[in-house]
Amino acid sequence: MNKISIQNFSLQYSDGTESLRNISLEIPANQITVLFGPAGGGKSSLLRVLNRLNDLADVTHQEGKVLLDGEDILSLKTDVIALRRKVGMVFARPVVLPFSIRENLTYGLEVAGEKDSDRINGSVENSLQQAALWDEVKDRLDDPAIALSGGQQQRLCLARVLALEPEVILLDEPTSGLDPISTGKVEESLQGLKQDYTIILVPHSVQQAARTADLAAFLLQGELVEVASGDTMFTNPRDQRTQDYVQGRFG
Numbered sequence: 001m002n003k004i005s006i007q008n009f010s011l012q013y014s015d016g017t018e019s020l021r022n023i024s025l026e027i028p029a030n031q032i033t034v035l036f037g038p039a040g041g042g043k044s045s046l047l048r049v050l051n052r053l054n055d056l057a058d059v060t061h062q063e064g065k066v067l068l069d070g071e072d073i074l075s076l077k078t079d080v081i082a083l084r085r086k087v088g089m090v091f092a093r094p095v096v097l098p099f100s101i102r103e104n105l106t107y108g109l110e111v112a113g114e115k116d117s118d119r120i121n122g123s124v125e126n127s128l129q130q131a132a133l134w135d136e137v138k139d140r141l142d143d144p145a146i147a148l149s150g151g152q153q154q155r156l157c158l159a160r161v162l163a164l165e166p167e168v169i170l171l172d173e174p175t176s177g178l179d180p181i182s183t184g185k186v187e188e189s190l191q192g193l194k195q196d197y198t199i200i201l202v203p204h205s206v207q208q209a210a211r212t213a214d215l216a217a218f219l220l221q222g223e224l225v226e227v228a229s230g231d232t233m234f235t236n237p238r239d240q241r242t243q244d245y246v247q248g249r250f251g
């Protein structure tokens with residue numbers, strides 16, 4: 001069974017925009033699934049549906065199903081707090097808390113009720129290792145997080161999500177503000193993470209999509225035009241519109 005199953009999902013906002021139209025997509029565990037396409041295609045909307053962050057938006061119509069491990073996450077019975085712990089999210093701009101590096105990682109755990117200090121300390125190192133940041137910060141965990149570079153802050157945000165031990169990680173253009181070296185580090189850490197997590201990434205460029213995608217889904221104006229393995233999508237796409245986009249003819 002796939003980790004996430006999106007079935008005939010449609011979404012319309014109050015301004016009348018039909019942002020997603022009858023989307024069906026199976027998202028496997030332990031792979032990087034990339035949602036890519038031009039601006040306004042519905043990538044962020046679809047990502048936000050997966051952890052119910054879109055509950056906060058002005059949605060007028062929604063239909064279809066989204067299953068996580070076979071359970072309908074759109075159900076009224078879903079515990080949204082628990083869902084968001086299971087489905088963590090990293091945004092385009094790193095938002096670090098005005099605390100130390102260490103406290104950025106322990107805060108969420110403490111809020112979630114974790115009291116065992118060995119577990120908390122273990123989680124600090126573990127999550128920083130996984131986010132490929134440990135070596136750079138291990139000697140200054142009590143420094144303010146705000147003193148880190150943008151790329152380091154973004155990896156800290158990823159570590160903060162990891163500290164809560166999610167199963168799925170959503171990333172919405174996580175490297176859009178980063179230089180190529182920091183971008184490379186984030187991509188490298190994602191490659192390591194896929195053994196343990198289901199990763200869904202909205203990349204900031206077609207090149208990044210091609211570098212990272214195990215599975216790629218092309219979204220154009222709310223329509224899911226094509227789904228294929230990364231290898232096929234960026235060398236031999238089926239649909240003319242996908243071809244035009246990946247070859248840089250529009251968007």
Ligand SMILES: Nc1ncnc2c1ncn2[C@@H]1O[C@H](COP(=O)(O)OP(=O)(O)OP(=O)(O)O)[C@@H](O)[C@H]1O
Binds near residue numbers: 014038039043044057
């Ligand atoms: N909260 C909202 N309220 C109303 N309309 C919205 C909202 N969020 C998105 N939309 C509309 O839904 C459509 C899809 O937007 P979305 O942000 O999901 O696209 P995107 O593919 O992530 O674009 P980008 O590449 O620019 O980030 C757009 O027409 C947008 O104006």
Ligand SMILES: [Mg+2]
Binds near residue numbers: 043044045172
């Ligand atoms: Mg977006």
